[in-house]
Structures are given as C-alpha cells and as structure tokens.
Amino acid sequence: MLHYAYLMPVLALAGFLVLVATGRRLGDPLAGWLGTTAVAGSFVVACLVLNCLLQSSSSNRTYVHNYFTWFHSGGLTVPIGIQVDPLSVTMCMFITGVSALIHLYSIGYMKGDRDYSKFFIYLNLFVFSMLVLVLADNLLLTFVGWEGVGVCSYWLIAFWFHRDSAASAGKKAFIYNRIGDAGFLLAIFLIFERTGTIQYESGPGGGIFGQLHHLGGGTATAAVLLLFLAATGKSAQIPLFNWLPDAMEGPTPVSALIHAATMVTAGVYLLCRVNHLLVLTHSGMLVIASVGGVTAFVAATIACAQQDIKKVLAFSTVSQIGYMVLAVGSGAYVAAIFLMVAHAFFKGLLFLAAGSVIHGLDDEQDLKRMGALRRTMKWTAATFTVGWLAIAGIPPLAGFWAKGDVLDNVYAHYKVLWALGLLTAVLTAYYMSRLQILAFGDDPRWDKVGPGGEPAHHAPHESPWVMRLPLVILAVAAFLGGALNLPWAHRVSLDSWLAPIFAGSLYHDGLQRSAQWALALTDVAAALIGVILAVALWRGSRVDKPALEPQFLQRVWYWDDAYDTVLGRPSRRLATFLAWVIDARVIDGAVNGTAQLVKATGTATRKLQTGYARHYALGIALGMALIIVFMLTRTWWG
Amino acid sequence: MSLSGAWYLGLAAVVFTIGAIGLMVRRNVLVMFMCIELMLNAANLTFVTFARMLGDIGGQAIVFFVLVVAAAEVVVGLGIVVTNFRRRSTTVADDLNSLKG
Numbered sequence: 128m129l130h131y132a133y134l135m136p137v138l139a140l141a142g143f144l145v146l147v148a149t150g151r152r153l154g155d156p157l158a159g160w161l162g163t164t165a166v167a168g169s170f171v172v173a174c175l176v177l178n179c180l181l182q183s184s185s186s187n188r189t190y191v192h193n194y195f196t197w198f199h200s201g202g203l204t205v206p207i208g209i210q211v212d213p214l215s216v217t218m219c220m221f222i223t224g225v226s227a228l229i230h231l232y233s234i235g236y237m238k239g240d241r242d243y244s245k246f247f248i249y250l251n252l253f254v255f256s257m258l259v260l261v262l263a264d265n266l267l268l269t270f271v272g273w274e275g276v277g278v279c280s281y282w283l284i285a286f287w288f289h290r291d292s293a294a295s296a297g298k299k300a301f302i303y304n305r306i307g308d309a310g311f312l313l314a315i316f317l318i319f320e321r322t323g324t325i326q327y328e329s330g331p332g333g334g335i336f337g338q339l340h341h342l343g344g345g346t347a348t349a350a351v352l353l354l355f356l357a358a359t360g361k362s363a364q365i366p367l368f369n370w371l372p373d374a375m376e377g378p379t380p381v382s383a384l385i386h387a388a389t390m391v392t393a394g395v396y397l398l399c400r401v402n403h404l405l406v407l408t409h410s411g412m413l414v415i416a417s418v419g420g421v422t423a424f425v426a427a428t429i430a431c432a433q434q435d436i437k438k439v440l441a442f443s444t445v446s447q448i449g450y451m452v453l454a455v456g457s458g459a460y461v462a463a464i465f466l467m468v469a470h471a472f473f474k475g476l477l478f479l480a481a482g483s484v485i486h487g488l489d490d491e492q493d494l495k496r497m498g499a500l501r502r503t504m505k506w507t508a509a510t511f512t513v514g515w516l517a518i519a520g521i522p523p524l525a526g527f528w529a530k531g532d533v534l535d536n537v538y539a540h541y542k543v544l545w546a547l548g549l550l551t552a553v554l555t556a557y558y559m560s561r562l563q564i565l566a567f568g569d570d571p572r573w574d575k576v577g578p579g580g581e582p583a584h585h586a587p588h589e590s591p592w593v594m595r596l597p598l599v600i601l602a603v604a605a606f607l608g609g610a611l612n613l614p615w616a617h618r619v620s621l622d623s624w625l626a627p628i629f630a631g632s633l634y635h636d637g638l639q640r641s642a643q644w645a646l647a648l649t650d651v652a653a654a655l656i657g658v659i660l661a662v663a664l665w666r667g668s669r670v671d672k673p674a675l676e677p678q679f680l681q682r683v684w685y686w687d688d689a690y691d692t693v694l695g696r697p698s699r700r701l702a703t704f705l706a707w708v709i710d711a712r713v714i715d716g717a718v719n720g721t722a723q724l725v726k727a728t729g730t731a732t733r734k735l736q737t738g739y740a741r742h743y744a745l746g747i748a749l750g751m752a753l754i755i756v757f758m759l760t761r762t763w764w765g
Numbered sequence: 766m767s768l769s770g771a772w773y774l775g776l777a778a779v780v781f782t783i784g785a786i787g788l789m790v791r792r793n794v795l796v797m798f799m800c801i802e803l804m805l806n807a808a809n810l811t812f813v814t815f816a817r818m819l820g821d822i823g824g825q826a827i828v829f830f831v832l833v834v835a836a837a838e839v840v841v842g843l844g845i846v847v848t849n850f851r852r853r854s855t856t857v858a859d860d861l862n863s864l865k866g
Binding site for chain 2: 736
C-alpha cells in the first residue's frame with residue numbers, strides 16, 4: 128500500500144488536469160464536485176497509508192521511494208521521490224481532509240461565480256503543491272511544492288482580480304513569499320555545499336541527516352536561520368507577516384485553505400522536517416522561539432482592534448502560527464504539530480463559518496454591521512461557538528490541549544517567552560469573544576443603515592447544506608481534536624506516533640505532574656479572564672468604542688507604514704531617479720549619442736564626395752604618391 | 766648602339782605624368798579616356814623595358830593582358846560616354862556630378 132502513496136498528490140493533480148481540460152464545459156456545479164472528489168480521493172489514500180503505517184512497528188515507519196531521477200548535475204542527483212513517515216502522513220491527513228471539506232464548502236460558496244471552474248482548478252493545484260511539499264524526500268522537491276503553493280496562493284488571493292485591492296494583495300503575498308524563498312534557496316545551496324546531498328535521510332551517506340557532522344556550528348546556524356527566513360515568509364511571521372491579513376481579499380474558502388490546511392503550515396512543517404539540523408544550533412533555536420513568541424503577541428494585540436471579521440481571524444492565524452514557531456524554537460516539535468492539526472480544525476471551521484456569515488449577509492464583512500446572527504443562522508452560530516471556545520482554550524476542546532502542550536514546553540525552556548505566550552492566550556480569548564459577541568450576540572445591527580450611509584441588509588439566510596456539512600464535521604473535529612495527544616495517554620498519542628521522527632532532538636520538559644496541573648489551570652484562568660474581559664467590555668448595543676480599538680493597533684503597529692517609509696518610498700524615489708535620469712539621460716544618451724556621432728561623421732565626410740572625377744583621380748594620385756614615399760623610406764631607412 | 770633602359774623608363778615616366786596630369790586637368794571625357802590610355806601604355810612600356818633588361822619574358826606577357834583589359838575597358842567606357850551623350854548632350858565630366866555628397 129505504501130508504494131501507492133504517490134496517489135495522494137497524483138489524484139489532486141489528476142483533478143487539476145481534468146478540470147483544466149474540461150472545467151469550463153462541466154461548469155457549475157459539476158466542476159466543483161469533480162475537484163472535491165479528487166481531493167476526497169487523496170484523503171482516502173492518506174487514510175489507507177496511515178492505516179498501513181499504524182500496523183507496522185514504530186521503528187519501521189519510514190518509507191522512502193524514488194520513482195525516477197529528475198536530473199543529474201555534477202555531484203548533484205535530484206530524485207523525484209516521496210518520504211512517507213509519521214510526520215508527512217500526519218500532514219497529509221489534515222491537508223487532504225480539511226481541503227476536501229473546503230472544496231465541498233466552495234461548491235456552495237462560489238455558486239454563480241463567473242470563474243467557477245477556474246476556482247477549483249487553482250484549488251486542486253494548491254492541494255497538489257502542498258502534498259508535494261510535505262511528501263518530498265529532498266529539499267529541492269520540497270522547494271518545488273513550496274513554490275507551487277506560493278504561486279497558487281497568488282492566483283487565489285487575486286482571484287477577483289478586477290478589484291484593485293485583490294490584485295495588489297495577491298502581488299503582496301507573492302513578493303513577501305519570494306523574500307523567504309531566497310532564504311530557502313540559499314539554505315539548499317549551503318547544505319548541499321557542506322553535505323553533498325539534498326535528500327533528507329535517504330540516498331548515499333544517509334542523506335543530510337547522516338552528514339550533519341560536516342556542518343560546523345556557524346554553518347548550521349546560518350542554514351537554520353536561512354530556512355527560518357523561508358518559514359517566516361510562508362508562515363507569516365515577523366518580519367514578513369503583513370501579506371497574510373491582506374490575503375483576506377481572496378474568496379473566503381481560499382482564506383480557510385491558506386490559513387488552516389495549507390501554505391502557512393508549510394514553514395512550521397519545514398522546520399520540523401529538518402529538526403536534526405535545528406538541534407545543532409542553540410542560538411538559532413532561540414531566534415526562532417523569540418520571533419514566534421513576539422509574533423504571537425503582536426498579532427494577537429492587532430486582532431483585538433480589527434473590524435473586519437476576516438481580518439480578526441487572519442491576525443489570529445498569524446498569532447497561532449507564532450505559537451507553533453515558538454514551540455519549534457523550544458524543541459517541542461510534537462506540540463507544534465499538535466497545535467497545527469488542532470488549528471487546522473478550528474481555524475478552518477472559523478473561516479468557513481465566517482464565510483457562511485459573509486455569504487448570508489450579502490458580502491458584509493464589517494463586524495459592526497452584524498449582531499444577533501444566532502437567531503437567523505443557527506448552524507453557523509453553533510459551529511462558530513465551538514471554534515471560538517476551541518481557539519480560546521476552554522477545556523475540553525482541542526485548542527486547550529494543544530496550546531497547553533505548547534505553553535508547558537515553553538515554560539520549561541524560556542520563562543519570559545512563556546509569560547508572553549500566556550498574555551497572548553488572554554488576548555486570544557478576548558478578541559475571539561469580542562468577535563463572537565459582535566457577530567452573533569446582542570441585537571441586530573445589519574438592519575440599520577451603515578455609518579458610511581450603506582443601505583441596510585436583508586434578513587440573513589442560513590447557507591445550503593454543502594456549506595453546513597463541512598462546518599459540522601470540522602466542529603466535531605475541533606471539539607474532539609484534543610484526544611490526539613492527551614497528556615496521560617502515552618501509548619496512543621501524537622507523542623509516541625511522532626517520536627521516531629524527532630528522536631533525540633525532541634526537548635523533554637521534565638515537568639512534574641503537579642506543575643502540569645498548575646500550568647493547565649493557569650491556561651484555563653487566562654482563557655476565562657479573556658472571555659470575561661470581552662463580555663464585560665463588549666456586551667450592550669453600543670459598538671463604537673475607540674478607546675478599545677486604538678489607531679496604533681488598527682494600523683497594524685504601523686508596520687506597513689514603516690515598510691512603506693523605509694523601503695517603499697525610497698525604492699520608488701530610486702526607481703524614479705533611475706527611470707528619468709539614469710535611463711532617460713545616461714542609457715538613452717549613450718545610444719542616441721552613438722547615432723548622433725555616426726550622423727555627424729557622415730555629414731562631415733560626405734563633402735569629400737564632390738562628384739568631380741578629377742578630384743577622385745587626384746585622390747588616387749596622392750594615395751599612390753604616399754605609398755611610394757612610404758616604400759622608399761622603408762627601403763632607405765629600413 | 767642601343768639606348769640604355771633608363772631612357773625608356775624615363776620616357777614611360779614622362780608619358781605617365783602627362784597622362785595623370787591630363788586626367789586631372791581636362792574636362793572632356795574622351796580626352797580623359799585618352800589620358801588613361803597614355804598611362805596604361807606608359808606602364809606597358811615599363812614592363813617591356815624591364816623584360817628586356819632582366820631577360821624575363823613575363824614582363825612582355827603581361828602587356829598582352831593589359832592591352833586586353835584596356836580594350837575591354839574602352840568598349841565599356843565609350844559605351845557609357847555615348848549613352849550619356851545621347852541623354853544629356855554633354856561630354857564634360859564635371860556635369861556628371863549627380864552622385865556628389
């Protein structure tokens with residue numbers, strides 16, 4: 128069965144190819160069903176592969192197969208091969224599972240869109256790229272998937288490209304990712320130069336992980352930091368996180384796909400994949416942990432002041448990914464993966480539910496113009512509530528266990544970052560409760576005229592079943608997801624499942640049972656404080672509270688403005704200078720100057736062409752005379 | 766007694782100079798043609814003289830080539846002159862300056 132693991136990406140690719148060929152003819156909704164079936168097929172294969180791995184012994188769960196060689200060049204051999212092991216299969220499970228649900232949801236959400244079939248083409252390609260990324264057995268193939276994910280995100284974010292904001296958001300995402308990609312490429316070069324291979328653990332000499340002794344401490348730190356730069360781009364960490372909130376310009380299923388199942392988890396996955404490299408460098412780990420912790424906190428503060436329902440969720444994603452990166456930096460890879468899976472469930476759920484709200488309210492995204500949706504959208508409200516409690520960290524939902532796992536490890540490793548993480552947990556509970564109250568609680572505001580004079584909305588309607596079914600499934604998953612890694616279940620848990628992957632590099636927190644209880648209670652207290660705070664501050668019909676939404680937070684800590692001032696405007700000035708001075712004067716001047724010179728020479732020399740034969744004859748005579756003089760002088764003095 | 770080769774060479778030089786100066790100072794195309802013939806024949810005379818002096822038949826042989834080329838050139842040249850005279854009624858070289866820069 129493991130030999131057929133390649134079917135996972137191939138099925139998604141097949142869906143993509145069939146849709147490219149026939150999508151327009153299939154149309155709405157057949158194209159959507161086809162795309163959904165392809166990804167659901169991938170999910171079935173993933174389940175079979177998982178079952179197969181579960182049946183083999185825990186030390187024998189890595190299966191690498193090279194199907195063919197992509198290219199040779201000097202000492203470099205790049206195979207097209209897959210690595211099936213607990214880590215990649217865990218990723219595949221939730222990637223294909225959540226993606227399949229998002230596909231199903233999109234059938235309803237994108238109904239009637241002009242480019243219905245094109246949407247599913249991109250969606251399938253996106254899933255394919257992500258599967259290539261996680262299944263690849265070498266860095267370069269991972270990079271191929273990495274780039275595929277990047278370009279698909281560009282297409283999907285700019286899907287409604289006739290809107291200027293969507294088009295530029297797509298470009299922004301692509302360019303931010305390119306900066307990270309440069310780090311990835313440099314890391315590949317560096318690792319290949321030192322170890323002579325790019326395969327993770329297969330191939331001659333045991334791959335990169337078998338050749339780690341060739342890496343000095345400095346080189347390892349450089350490679351890790353370069354890979355981390357790539358991860359900050361893809362996983363939206365400081366300093367490259369700004370693209371993710373803008374990515375909200377895409378259709379909501381795309382936001383769900385990017386935020387929950389694919390794309391942003393890629394950076395964390397990459398860091399987990401090269402965990403044997405990470406342990407070589409303490410300073411690198413500290414950088415990773417600090418960036419993750421600070422990102423988690425900064426993004427959470429920003430989420431507290433956003434008005435757009437999707438923007439709140441976007442910053443929430445940045446914050447949650449910050450937690451995962453913090454966990455990776457603390458050596459708690461399993462906790463990172465655990466939170467990633469749990470996050471895939473509840474963030475997918477939250478985005479799809481938000482999409483249902485937007486769909487029901489005729490594309491209204493402003494929280495201040497919602498309210499009381501619990502009455503009209505019962506399914507959406509109920510499932511959103513599950514997502515809200517899960518991300519806020521209320522036991523026994525998935526978020527509580529996953530976030531608790533991360534914070535325990537961070538507490539044992541970096542106390543300061545733990546405090547920051549705990550503060551973030553309070554903020555998380557606060558902004559999610561605020562979102563819940565503004566959208567679903569209190570009295571309706573959608574039936575009133577908006578502050579900018581926008582007309583009142585019609586009564587919201589509940590979404591069709593294709594949109595409700597994924598919500599329900601994800602809600603169940605978000606509720607029960609914590610069961611994947613319960614602290615007392617040692618034999619059947621992510622811990623023991625992923626242990627072979629992280630053997631040796633996993634950090635053991637070594638906490639006593641009593642300390643774990645204390646930390647768990649602290650987490651619950653943090654969550655409750657956040658929820659109570661939000662209820663106290665946001666209940667009631669008044670929603671204009673500028674004191675709670677400072678400009679500083681609304682403008683994202685002026686991060687974009689800072690980039691604009693430091694990079695954007697000087698670059699534009701430089702470009703203007705280059706265009707109008709260097710290009711127009713120097714380069715064009717050189718070209719036009721050459722032409723002028725030739726013309727002037729021609730004008731001057733054409734006077735010689737007098738038209739009198741005798742002048743030419745004189746010229747010949749003089750020339751001959753010169754030759755004779757020349758030859759005579761050579762004879763006499765030569 | 767026979768004259769020494771230097772006389773012949775001197776004569777050739779004089780004839781050549783006359784031809785060259787004539788080519789530059791005269792305007793009539795036919796006269797310019799004759800000047801060219803003078804120069805060619807001066808060159809021929811030089812060849813023959815050197816052939817005699819050095820006892821090498823090659824110099825005499827090349828004269829035939831020069832004569833043939835000169836004949837051909839005269840045929841083409843005179844053809845052009847006649848045609849041009851028909852079109853423009855002139856044999857003055859300076860009037861034929863439509864190609865001047």
